[in-house]
Amino acid sequence: MAKDRMKDLKNSIPKSDASYQQLPQVQNHNTLNIVDDCGIPLTSIDIDKEHKVSEFLDRINSLRERIDEIKVLTRDVKKIYERMRQPEPDPELEKKLVGKNAEIKKLRDDIRTELQKLKQEYQFQNETQESAQWRIRTVQILKKTEEFYEIMNQYYQEYCKHRDKCEKAVLRELRIIGRRTTKSELDEIVEKSMQGEYTIPIMINPEEIRQQAIFIEERYHDIQKLQSSIVELLAMFVDLRELISTQGEMIDNIQQYVSNAADHTEIAVKNLTETTKIQESTSNKKIIVCIIVIVVIIILILIFIAYHTTQKIILGR
Template identity: 35%
Template sequence: MTKDRLPALRAAQNTEDSDPDAAYVALNMDDNSRFMSDFFAHVDSLRTNIDKISELVDEVKRLHSTILAAPQADDRTKEELEEKMADIKKLANDVRLRLKKMEDDHEQTTNNSPAHTRIGKAQLFVLTQKFCDVMNNYNQVQVAYRQKCKERIQRQLEITGRSVTDGEVEEMLESGNPAVFTQGIMVETAQAKQSLADIEARHGDIMKLEKSIKELHDMFIDMAALVQTQGEMIDRIEYNVVQSENFVKAASTDTKKAVKFQSAARRKLIICLDLTKQKRKMEFFYFVEKNYYTYLFGCNYCYSRVDGRRMAWHQKIVYVQFIS
């Protein structure tokens, strides 16, 4: 018969209402909930900004293709490119500073639970890794554009009658003076004049790229320290995940074995009950199967051949020893 527990629940409720510690516990739980809510809102904001940077990188890549495909440099396209690059720089610096602050906050906070600390560190690593991947992609896009601009300069110099190697072009770029490209060139045709103008324009693009790539390099150095400090923690997380996976696999195997043993034990129990219905009294008995030994409900089962009466049961040869 089911027992009515409603009076006990009401009594417990009255006790909690009179307990001053109950409100304190509820307040702590509410504070933890608010902390995690604010934390994940911060994580979502960072993830949104990183996604925006990724979209801007795609726009920059598209503008690079447009500029390279144009016979003449388009000022409007270049202005749009500079705006996109400025937006990327602004967002990247904001994300970088917020990630560093996020790491500092976790190191200084001591009242968080271990679970909250692990969640915070894991989220920090994921965001940092994603940010580094996006910025690395941006760096590769800029390096590829620089290489194509350099090849464009080399082709334009060949049009003007001056053949240069890759090393010579690099030396010209490092000088920072566009006149180095055009000195000694006799401008006699409109095509040559256009080639010289294009060379100077590409040189200006590369100079801007050099500055942007240098800024990215400094940012990567700054982020490398943050990623390195997270390395050991992530290794521990991966180890725990692998160990958990191994435990799950082992538990699954043990469960299958348990089901198999349960089925076998049930079949042996049926045999036991059926044999006990015989007229002759049996205190214990034996039967043969796979050299196994166990106890079941006080009966001694030994899977080894013994002398006694032979009985057939479900295509098994059962040897039973009767005791009078």
């Protein structure tokens, strides 16, 4: 952005330290000689140049004020746009918007005309481009031109944003009612909505309304069925969660039982081994007892035989 050099322009106006006596009002001369108390000429002032600088500064200040007015009006227009997009806008907003836009257009045309005049006047002036005043004036003109186009771009952007939001709102309402429109019809509806009229003309015959009502009712029943299915599915998932939790506990118990069975099996194997050893020992003992019994029986038989033999011998004598 160009630098504001208004102070430099004011400081560039020639000043004199001489004490002024009564200066004659010269109408037909371009310069005015200044003398001191002794009548010695000190310097001269170019009255026409000083007058042009003052006039230029006044015109720049006027441009600045009008640009500031456009800034204020642009903010007002933005607020009106926001209020017009509300569900129930104020009917008086349209008149306010028209008035604000008319003021902005008038100021725009005035500023544009003034800038063109300034450019034409100072483009072909007698001063050379090496002059400091010429450069300062050029910078000021460029700066005000840039500020003007910047605020106008902001104004047009607010208009485009408002139109886009209105178009989106209209399209959303058209989708809700299921109506198709052409590009020209859509533009017409959008233009009305931009002025605060959000009513959309509905041209649907009774048969279409009846069919849409039937369709909506069927969809409603489908949604109810879907809701019931979702509730049943939720209950099924709850039961499944409880079943999985119970099965988890059962699996933990089975694992505990298997672990206990493994311990008991090891004990049983040990007991079986000991039992086998005891059984073998018992069998050996039984055999020994049987042998002893047989030996005793044989001894008794031998004793009995010997006794009877002895008796017979005694009796035979």
